[in-house]
Amino acid sequence: MELIASQLEADTDYSFVSQLYQQCSSAITDLRSMHHNPHLSASLEDLLETLSFQKSVLDVRRNGNRNSVWDRRRVASEGAFQYSVPEYSSSSSVMTMTQPEPLTMSREDPIQEMLVPYTGQTGQLEEVVGLEEVKEVLSEAVIMPRKFPQLFQGGAKPWKRLLLYGPPGTGKTKLARALSSELQCPFYCVTSASLLSSWVGESEKLIRELFKHARQQATQTFIFFDEIDCLCRKRSGGEDEHSRRVKSELLRQLEGARGDDDDGVFVLAATNCPWDLDPAFLRRFQRRLYVPLPHSEARKAIILAHFSPSPLSLSEDDWRTLLRVTNGHSGADLTHLATAAAFQPIRELQTARFWRFTNDNKITPCSSDTLGAMQYPLSKLPADKVMARDTELKDFLSALKTSPRTVTADSLRLYEEFSGIPDEVAT
Template sequence: MMQCVFLQSSFISSPVFLVVGHRNNSSMEKYRNIPEVTSNSKLQEMQLYQEALYCLELLALQLEGNTDYPAVEHLYEKCHEAISILGSIQHNPHIAASLENLLETINFQMSLIYCRPPGFQRTQSDGLIKYPSFTKTVEDSSPRRRPSKRCSESGVSPSVQDMLLPPSSVTDTLEDVIGLEDAKQILYEALIMPARYPQLFQGGAKPWTRLLLYGPPGTGKTRLARAVASELQCPFFYVSAANLLSSWVGESEKLTRDLFQHARKQHSQAIIFFDEIDSLCRKRSQGDDEHSRRVKSELLQQMDGNAEDATSSVFLLGATNCPWDMDPAFLRRFERRIYASLPGREACRAIISKHFSMGPLQLTDSEWQVLLDATEGYSGADLTHLATTAAFLPIRELQSARFWRFTADNKITPCSSDTLGAMQYTLSKLPAHRVVARPVEAQDFLVAASTTPRTVSTTDINRYLEYSQASHHS
């Protein structure tokens, strides 16, 4: 009698069927005597195929009855090892790809087996770890439906846990964010003041709970959201399209529900931050597939549910570079839309100076004016790249320097050949711990500006300004 083992992987377009011979249960005792698979070049491919098929046959028999999990794990390891070696020595690319897909399928099946129900405990008997059997229920046998890969003791999806950033990763406060004074003021009034002065927000003075940050890329929208979470010392869920969208039917909607439910269960305030939210909330059209429509509908429902729950302390923040691409239904649910503009001249000077806090820039006022004129229209991220490039130029000169002098603190720095006390050496001949670069000069920034142009065009800026004006009048 033959037995068919069905394997389905998310990495392959068609199922993989392995037909193995059905043996009696006495063969289960032989799994411990399976020889170790090695990468010896003399090992024939046929032996490896037989090894993998034999392990799969024993696995099928083992999973039919009272499962011995250590035995299953041992068999999976043997099968995985044999297929890995086959893939490494396989010259046919099509067969190698099939073996790689089979490995992914085996790993997925292993994750399903070890996803045990809450309260599951193992017991020890006769020197072997035995696991009590349990009945697994399958909600849907459709090959496109993907069960959860792991189980959490708290009942929270691991994918949702991955969105929750640890407190140590959010350290900046609003004062640390340079510029964006209007945006910081609105965020302070909407999120921080209600938490610190709840008595002020009673009756009709209700705080905003859904805010949208929009503006050119690199202006600090994400940093603003992190700064608010740092001020409140509350859980911060960082969500992107990659976290929520899945090719499996129903998985994206479930993740969205789990995210909002877990945020509402927090003992304190919580912030859900959607970065590049336009990738999730684009305008709906006839060309949208069914999966995209369901995800948008679920997200709209969760946003409405959060707004109607008077006891909820979940704040929803979104950030986008393309607010005009968002669906009007989502825009309506954001109570305030905040424009994160490019930094002004004073903010640009502060951003550049911040990167040289260890050694203040020795620039005159006239040099600052020339530099600020050259960097007009730069975003915060552009200025960071500019400062990094300018700071590297003095370091690059060290490699070609041939004359050196001692500084007041007994360090060694490059100089010209006519400098009093100049020494002629190459960089490799000097003690590395005493070599320092010259200070950054205005010319370094001008050279850096020629190689790191701004990323936001004048046309883009005008479009943001037009959108802001239209948004305020609507």
């Protein structure tokens, strides 16, 4: 693409060039979806942006506008390049482009993006359904030391680094946000995409700046690493030097760069694959908490919360059936299931032909033999009067066909083996 842009002739087949660009873009996109290596993904993203820029050069040349494109900047994950205005020779249409110059970019900007502002919402730990043991440990580690500092003297030092692990969709991220909201302290939400850079040395500097920024806060700060296994996978002999330096710097900061452990920074991490973590990182976390799938009472509370404030009218037998068929569902699975079930009565409105008035003067579907039934298509009814029927057990059973559980029995055994849970206890 760069060669075509620099040696453009009048008889260039633009349709072929456009087709070539689409094929290259699709190939790069497919590679990014196949490979989960963050460094490779950043390089492919950089290549895709370069390809897009060269395509814009061709489009401008084709339209005869040579000046509008040169203000465009190509931004990498941690820096930017600006293309300077090319110089054209009077005797030739060949253009020459000066070497891109790197632009300096403050590391304060990505750190500020990690800092989640406090919105004033009243999220509390007790509002998280179930997970009583996990919430108790989080309260002992973070909340009680702030309320009763005199109790945590001598050997009873509170934990400073905790790891949450378990199946996806069990509420690990929700626990972190609820804890931060309850403490009303600065909350940094960190992912691999926000830390890893394609520039050599930038990732390590950004990690140092992150912990430095957190330690400079006036109050206790909270750093949450989501999907930390993307950053801290087991080291191997074939690992590149850049990844090793990033892991070494993160290990150093987790331990405490100043050599003390009382720096006002609390680190919480979450992962769905704890067995992929390097043993050195596992050792840094003083407590590892298993976040299991919700039990029957928690599943019932999650479903009821989804339909709040409207009540969900199910009999005791219906609840027993529903809780039995949802055994093994995560919190996220139950949310998707409840949404799909709630759409079943709405979907019936489009095919309903007979309607009746309710006690509160609303219009709802009914059968043809219902006393006072009216026959109308939905389009002929006043929109503000139409109301769907209540969600029933049959709606949940129908929704199970399209919203099955996502956590398999084999994956659950992996978590139980990692946690050291005996089979008889797990069952």
